[in-house]
Amino acid sequence: MTAAAAMPRHRRRLSWTLSGYIARQYMLWFIVFLLAISGIVLLAGTADRMDRMANRDGVTFGIVLSVAVFRLPSLIQETMPFVVLGAAMFTFWRLTRTNELVVTRAAGVSAWQFLLPAVALSVLVGILTMTILNPVGATLLSRADQIEESYDPTPGPSLALRGGGLWLRQDQGADRLMLHASRADEETMTLYEVIVFRYQDEEFLNRMDASSATLEPGYWAMRDVWLSQAGTPTIFEREVRIPTNLTSRKILESFAPAETLSFWDLPEFIRLLQEAGFSTQQHRLEFNKLLALPLLFTAMVVLAATFSLRPQRRGRVGLIILAGVICGFVLYFMSSLVFALGISGKLPVAMAAWTPATIALALSLPLLLHLEDG
DSSP states (O other): OOTTTTSOSSOOOOOHHHHHHHHHHHHHHHHHHHHHHHHHHHHHHHHHHHHHHTTSTTOOHHHHHHHHHHHHHHHHHHHHHHHHHHHHHHHHHHHHHTTHHHHHHHTTOOHHHHHHHHHHHHHHHHHHIIIIIHHHHHHHHHHHHHHHHHTOSSOOOEEEEETTEEEEEEEETTEEEEEEESEEETTTTEEEEEEEEEEETTEEEEEEEEEEEEEETTEEEEEEEEEEETTEEEEEEEEEEEEOOOOHHHHHHTSOOGGGSOTTTHHHHHHHHHHHTOOOHHHHHHHHHHHTHHHHHHHHHHHHHHHHOSOGGGOOHHHHHHHHHHHHHHHHHHHHHHHHHHHHTSSOHHHHHHHHHHHHHHHHHHHHHHHHHO
8 A cells, every 4th residue: 555545535734833844944955055056156157257268468366256256146046946946856855765754644734735835935035036136146247247348358339228219339449439329220230310429539529410320341321411520510421431340249249138137127128128129039038037937946846846755665766866857957958948939039938938837837746646646
């Protein structure tokens, strides 16, 4: 007779004492896994930054370490599903190995009930990750990027969005251009209602007002241009070409990456992107991914339970736990694929962001139901 068959039909309510005990066990393993993975990520991040910044002038080990530390919260956010999965697996495995859960289930407490403390804590962790860890990580990641750019001998263009349009800075030797446009066409890389301020060695040269500016290979093609310069009359030109080393890819990459924007700032930035005429796929996907974190962490706990609640006498415990870890990695790679499809527009953004968590929960719930009720 199995343990499930030996259970009484009457179900008891989960006591606060038992709930607190399971929650403490879960939080203990959560902290252990969080610290262990954070240490590994920090070592790997330091080695990666050393490789990237080793040949730059003035870079010391302290600077490399500070960049790696600033990047750590953002990287921890990416590994948090594995922390939740590992903590839940070891919590349930330990309670099963010591027969504590067997006794609990024999007393009439179902698997669904003693999952509640871990699920509740995981949902809380998801909310805190979304609302606190993400903003902190985004701020520190931006700071890390600024430090790296300050030691980069060939900085890229700088692009900023404001309520009145977009600003683009182009540095080319001693010449500097500051372009302002009210909107843009991403497909043709054309800016509309353009104002260009030209500087040389930090000294203002002139201003150009144009109806449009299209990025061509090696130059900006500006049309219907009014050229203003101190001490001279304003001149009208049908077309003016301004040399540039920019490309469409460089300009698009100069947008603030979604990872450097906090959960609270993303909606406003998405609105500004839409008004400026640029794609919002990546940023909307990031926002929906953050909203899906509580559901994803819940799925990780249920997935862990399906692999670690099996009675020890059935053997092959190590293989079962290994299977759970492999499932976690498969889910990670599947998520990366689905997210890529969402960014490329092959899938709706909301579907791409919520699919991994939904699939993981939809697959693990029936397995847990079979384990609990036979």
